[in-house]
Amino acid sequence: MALISVKNLVKEYKTYDRREGLSGAFLDLFKRDYKTLRAVDDISFDIERGEMVGYIGANGAGKSTTIKMLCGVLYPTSGNIVIDGRVPVVDREAHVRNIGAVFGQRSQLWWDLAAGESLRLLGRIYGVERSEFDARMAEFEDVLKLKDFLKTPTRKLSLGQKMRCELAASLIHNPKIVFLDEPTIGLDVAVKQSIRDFVKRINQERGVTVILTTHDLRDIEELCSRVFIIDKGKQVFDGTLDKLREKATDFAQLTFTLTHEFQKDWTPEGLPQTGVQWKAKGAGLTAILSKTAPPRTDVIRAVLDTFGAEIEDIKIDEPGIEHIVSKIYEGTN
Ligand SMILES: Nc1ncnc2c1ncn2[C@@H]1O[C@H](COP(=O)(O)OP(=O)(O)OP(=O)(O)O)[C@@H](O)[C@H]1O
Ligand SMILES: [Mg+2]
Structure with missing residues (x-):
């Protein structure tokens, strides 16, 4: 069986239009006109161990929604996800030990703690052995050039510094799979490159399976041999980068x-x-x-x-x- 297997995945959000003004807000308390939005609409794919897949689509296409379901933080409306033999939302604890995630728009680090402390704490939470933790940190420090700011509180880090720490954090427990949701957003060319190099390395040397969403197609060109395109919740392309280029x-x-x-x-x-x-x-x-x-x-x-x-x-x-x-x-x- 594939490492990640997704079948007929659907996610609907229930939303309502807020009425205007104070009286509108009051009316909203009693009766709301709900609408359903199908953010992910019948998506299926299999991902094998060691693959790097680019998950792309326009703003609002449903990428983050998919990733959140794969991570087990959102319940699918229907359809099935099995990752390494587990259903994410059911076997959440075991699943979370198996995956790492970076959401470019959100942080998993503690705002007031020094970045290095955050990483140490995460290591403890995941129960990573001291010696293993030290070895991994040494590698990350070196490859991601973290040394200069590990003692700085997260809130004082620049975006690029923070993102490098986020990447380290997502891999501190040596997961089999990482979900990277826009890990290069807003970064300068040099930091983007160091992030790409790092992702390439963990894939090649550790065999980590990577699912990457990005709006920077350079990321995809450099990292992913397979591309999955989603548009308004529907899958519109799943194939190799070469096949996509052929269309070009x-x-x-x-x-x-x-x-x-x-x-x-x-x-x-x-x-x-x-x-x-x-x-x-x-x-x-x-x-x-x-x-x-x-x-x-x-x-x-x-x-x-x-x-x-x-x-x-x-x-x-x-x-x-x-x-x-x-x-x-x-x-x-
Ligand atoms: N919690 C929510 N409640 C209601 N609607 C939501 C919620 N989260 C996302 N949506 C809607 O679902 C759709 C898909 O959103 P999603 O965040 O998955 O898109 P995306 O592909 O990640 O876009 P982007 O490239 O902008 O990050 C959008 O129309 C969005 O407005
Ligand atoms: Mg998104």
Whole structure:
């Protein structure tokens, strides 16, 4: 059986619109117009031991809701989750020993304690042996460069320092699985990189299974070979990063800038038409190439043949993952 098995998972939130003003608040006490919001809508996936999976989707897609259910802090409305043979919300205590979690928007450290003390306390709570704790701390201190601020209270740490401590905290009990919900949010490039390096390391050296949500697709490109995309609660893609990239070849875009403006009635006569969509606006000419288009170089050559010295600039947009993902969102909306 897969390490993580999710079947037909659904989470509905019951919400209501607050009425305006004081009298509205008073009325709300007696009668509320409840609405149900399906934040996670029939999701299924299996994750094997040692996988690193990127869980992505637009704001409000249902990522955090899914992660909270996987962690056992939220009850699913329906469907099943089995992680390492346990149902998270049922076998919560044993489950929690098996997992680590970082919620980029929340902290698991004690605000007033020195960061190092928080880590020590967490180690005690999880019953980590002293020698084991020391060895692990030594490694984390080294890789995450924690030394300079372990004596600083959490509330005085910078965001990047805090996040590095959060990561250490999530792994202090040597869990098999970590859930990282936006661990790189708001961090500078250097700290992001050190976090990625660390995650890579714990995956490769300890075989920790990683589920990562992020809006920074670099994180995904660097860490995850598999991507799961969710949109408005529904799963829209589950596959390899390569498979996702393949879709990208559909969207190559060439932009030419000319020395003069196009006539309103311009048509792409003499230029390749199959699989190419031409747009002329002002002095700009854009070619959007789909899979059936001729090779890029042929398209460029045709434009050069047609316009020659009138071309001032050529720009080639390699569609990033971000572009493909937004295409996938659009496609499902
Ligand atoms: N406790 C709650 N009560 C009611 N609705 C909620 C609650 N938590 C989340 N939601 C709603 O559920 C939907 C999914 O939210 P969720 O936090 O899972 O999204 P997300 O994919 O993590 O988004 P983001 O990228 O912004 O973090 C949203 O529409 C959100 O408003
Ligand atoms: Mg979220």
